[in-house]
Amino acid sequence: MAGYLSESDFVMVEEGFSTRDLLEELTLGAPRAATGEVAAFFVADLGAIVRKHFCFLKCLPRVRPFYAVKCNNSLGVLKVLAELGLGFSCVNKAEMELVQRIGVPASRIIYANPCKQIAQIKYAAKHGVQLLSFDNEVELAKVVKSYPSAKMVLCIATDDTHSLSRLSLKFGALLKSCRHLLENAKKSHMEVVGVSFHVGSGCPDPQVYAQSIAEARLVFEIGAELGHTMHILDIGGGFPGVEGTKVRFEEITSVINSALDLYFPEGCGVDILAELGRYYVTSAFTVAVSIVAKKEVLLEQPSREEENGSVLKTFVYHLDDGVYGIFNSVLFDNIWPTPILQKKPTTEQPLYSSSLWGPAADGRDCVAEGLRLPQLHIGDWLVFENMGAYTVGTGSLLGGTQTCHITYTMSRVAWEALRGQLLPVEQDEDAEGVCKPLSCGWEITDTLCVGPVFTPASIM
Numbered sequence: 373m374a375g376y377l378s379e380s381d382f383v384m385v386e387e388g389f390s391t392r393d394l395l396e397e398l399t400l401g402a403p404r405a406a407t408g409e410v411a412a413f414f415v416a417d418l419g420a421i422v423r424k425h426f427c428f429l430k431c432l433p434r435v436r437p438f439y440a441v442k443c444n445n446s447l448g449v450l451k452v453l454a455e456l457g458l459g460f461s462c463v464n465k466a467e468m469e470l471v472q473r474i475g476v477p478a479s480r481i482i483y484a485n486p487c488k489q490i491a492q493i494k495y496a497a498k499h500g501v502q503l504l505s506f507d508n509e510v511e512l513a514k515v516v517k518s519y520p521s522a523k524m525v526l527c528i529a530t531d532d533t534h535s536l537s538r539l540s541l542k543f544g545a546l547l548k549s550c551r552h553l554l555e556n557a558k559k560s561h562m563e564v565v566g567v568s569f570h571v572g573s574g575c576p577d578p579q580v581y582a583q584s585i586a587e588a589r590l591v592f593e594i595g596a597e598l599g600h601t602m603h604i605l606d607i608g609g610g611f612p613g614v615e616g617t618k619v620r621f622e623e624i625t626s627v628i629n630s631a632l633d634l635y636f637p638e639g640c641g642v643d644i645l646a647e648l649g650r651y652y653v654t655s656a657f658t659v660a661v662s663i664v665a666k667k668e669v670l671l672e673q674p675s676r677e678e679e680n681g682s683v684l685k686t687f688v689y690h691l692d693d694g695v696y697g698i699f700n701s702v703l704f705d706n707i708w709p710t711p712i713l714q715k716k717p718t719t720e721q722p723l724y725s726s727s728l729w730g731p732a733a734d735g736r737d738c739v740a741e742g743l744r745l746p747q748l749h750i751g752d753w754l755v756f757e758n759m760g761a762y763t764v765g766t767g768s769l770l771g772g773t774q775t776c777h778i779t780y781t782m783s784r785v786a787w788e789a790l791r792g793q794l795l796p797v798e799q800d801e802d803a804e805g806v807c808k809p810l811s812c813g814w815e816i817t818d819t820l821c822v823g824p825v826f827t828p829a830s831i832m
């Protein structure tokens with residue numbers, strides 16, 4: 373163990389104890405209930421992150437993972453990933469400071485922002501962060517002036533037209549500009565050591581990775597022709613954070629491995645990196661959010677009954693966080709969160725059309741609508757899974773919770789696996805999903821998922 377993470381950083385749990393059990397304890401014991409002050413809080417299963425890491429190593433054996441700090445900068449996450457030996461991809465001084473404060477050496481940090489403040493370039497220079505990305509001449513000139521000994525990585529644009537969140541709209545040099553940029557760097561005596569790209573988050577087509585790897589090869593060739601010694605290929609992020617996505621992680625990695633074998637074969641002397649965010653943290657975080665206000669709205673014919681016996685009324689619930697805070701996936705990714713009720717309703721309980729709203733004084737702060745829920749009450753908790761990416765540490769734009777409390781947990785088996793850096797379970801090549809959960813006892817089963825579909829049949 374390198375000593376980034378210790379047993380005092382998390383609650384160690386034995387097999388069979390689930391995230392749900394812990395949430396139940398935390399919500400019941402919450403002193404907030406007595407004071408009336410409530411705040412959303414997270415439970416983070418660090419074991420899930422360990423499991424993801426082993427899966428990554430198995431599926432992309434030639435790729436060295438870096439973690440994109442902006443995705444979730446909570447200390448437990450950074451420490452467990454540092455312990456697993458990851459590098460860190462930072463986009464500003466605050467992120468570099470944060471990872472250096474927990475003891476990560478500068479050699480394991482890449483300053484992966486093609487548009488940097490001069491003061492922050494100087495910060496990188498002072499603190500020994502050598503790898504910096506760029507995608508244009510002006511940026512290059514800034515680095516030439518403030519940090520001439522930096523090692524530059526040329527960020528190229530990708531075809532991310534179909535990705536949920538497009539990065540190449542903002543970042544990345546077009547292929548046709550690369551020669552000019554590399555010539556410019558040569559003239560300025562700047563070392564360009566590699567190429568990076570990002571296919572965008574939620575990329576539905578693995579071939580975009582293959583295409584980008586092929587284009588990176590072209591840029592390597594231009595670089596070599598101009599006398600640059602390029603030895604880093606950074607394939608970015610964009611990998612799914614949950615299972616059951618349209619394109620599975622294993623499908624993407626198989627396309628990447630083939631492209632790497634073709635364009636950057638083993639022994640070619642190129643160090644291959646990835647900068648993953650969502651992949652590592654999404655499924656590790658579950659959040660509990662409390663109902664702080666409630667409104668009953670009668671529909672046009674209050675005396676008539678709906679087919680399932682419930683009267684025609686709808687409930688509007690207000691939560692203490694919304695789309696400008698932890699539920700920003702609604703705005704940015706068009707992903708609507710699905711609440712899980714802590715208590716399964718009885719079959720006799722009528723279900724009502726319901727919607728969930730955040731705290732902002734803004735009609736767009738709608739977290740979910742069209743839900744079929746039993747009548748809920750002030751102080752009831754709703755649970756949302758897969759909440760680890762771009763939720764914690766992003767702050768809030770308008771009235772959401774700034775910092776949520778996080779309880780970190782890990783099963784003993786995951787902790788032992790981390791300490792030994794060994795795969796804890798026998799991997800069965802034929803098994804669905806290939807990578808088995810580290811802590812099976814931690815998988816929430818028997819959940820009551822009430823999706824945004826207007827039918828009681830959506831209750832499982």
Ligand code: PLP
Nearest residue numbers: 440573609610611647648649650
């Ligand atoms: N690297 C860079 C430069 C990014 O901008 C991002 C996300 O925006 C990431 C990595 C992480 O991406 P993802 O969460 O899709 O893995």
